[in-house]
Amino acid sequence: MLKLDVVDMRTRIKKALCVLKAEKADALLVWNSEGSGQPATAWLSGFTGSWSILLIAAKKQILRSSTTRGAFFVKGGRENFLITDGRYAEQSKREAKEYEILITSEAHPTCAILRRLVCRCKVTKVLFDGTVTPYSVVEDLRRELPEVVFSSQKRALQELRIVKGKEELGILSEAAKIACRSFKKLIPFIQVGITEREIARRLESLCLLEGADNLAFPIIVASGKNGALSHAKATDKKIKRGELLTIDFGVRYKGYVSDMTRTVAVGEISPQLFRMYEAVRAAQERGCRKIKAGMTGKELDTVCRNSLVRRGYGKYFTHGTGHGIGMEVHELPVAAPGNFGRGVLPAGSVITCEPGVYIKGVGGVRIEDTLVLTKKGNANLAARVAKKLLILRC
Ligand SMILES: [Mn+2]
Incomplete structure (x- = not known):
């Protein structure tokens, strides 16, 4: 995977944010199931590990003080988050420079992390790509986060990549x-x-x-x-x-x-x-x-x-x-x-x-x-x- 400079990566994230705006959603969710090989994660973040979740939030105002109690939050007010597990703690930091990295553990399971992020960024509508996100994942998320609307756009992640840099x-x-x-x-x-x-x-x-x-x-x-x-x-x-x-x-x-x-x-x-x-x-x-x-x-x-x-x-x-x-x-x-x-x-x-x-x-x-x-x-x-x-x- 080519090492992109920060400007190129920001351009890609901006493209994702445009899709969010068009769909009136607050955040884009990119679910990279273990071994799925879907390339959107690497394209949007640079991260090449086998399991991760990206959450790119559109809202600019992030409440830093009250919602950063969890040990896994790094202060900095980023709107791009990458969740992965301990195997990739080092690699994710090195590869996904534009993202705040959150590592899952027994004390901090995926859903709990997502709930905190959704809350922190005041997300009400999450867009996901229905062609690459497993149905069971969407079912779980809807159950765990009933206050959030999960909306699918078919091939949204592929559409981002049509025009090549x-x-x-x-x-x-x-x-x-x-x-x-x-x-x-x-x-x-x-x-x-x-x-x-x-x-x-x-x-x-x-x-x-x-x-x-x-x-x-x-x-x-x-x-x-x-x-x-x-x-x-x-x-x-x-x-x-x-x-x-x-x-x-x-x-x-x-x-x-x-x-x-x-x-x-x-x-x-x-x-x-x-x-x-x-x-x-x-x-x-x-x-x-x-x-x-x-x-x-x-x-x-x-x-x-x-x-x-x-x-x-x-x-x-x-x-x-x-x-x-x-x-x-x-x-x-x-x-x-x-x-x-x-x-x-x-x-x-x-x-x-x-x-x-x-x-x-x-x-x-x-x-x-x-x-x-x-x-x-x-x-x-x-x-x-x-x-x-x-x-x-x-
Ligand atoms: Mn061919």
């Missing part, structure tokens, strides 16, 4: 570079007779050697007919001459991820497969040329979808064109048909462009780049790996 774009670009280098080094390794799983393993180790902290998700390697399954897992199937081979992978780097897909030909392929490939390439390249901030996710999807429809592959394009990406592989915004894609894509958002064609019994093609949207167009983070069909001589 400069430092985030720098890491995303670095992650994409690691992926591009790894993919290029993988190419000479691919040959007839090796298995999909062997290719996935080699690519994984190349990613780590090139500087990735980890993979972002299990690598998809789909050859021949397996390519018709858009999210196939790498199997023990051997690569054969004349097949298309789709590789979809991403790296994790400093808390952020990359995502790219390329389809290559293993030796000469049939005219039918080549037509399929060229149709997807045309659609994907059209997307990359046309996509810019200000479009809706649906409009973005239509750019690629219409191109495939015109070539007769419309019914074989069975998923949305793209998804936002950042600390998670699938974030907002969404580029898809229908209601999912109704949101306008802002400048500074990062989204994949990944049309595909999947034909049962024949095979599949997908090409995916990650694009940073600007008012005039976009910057392609995966531009280092070409999209003209690569025919492996093996």
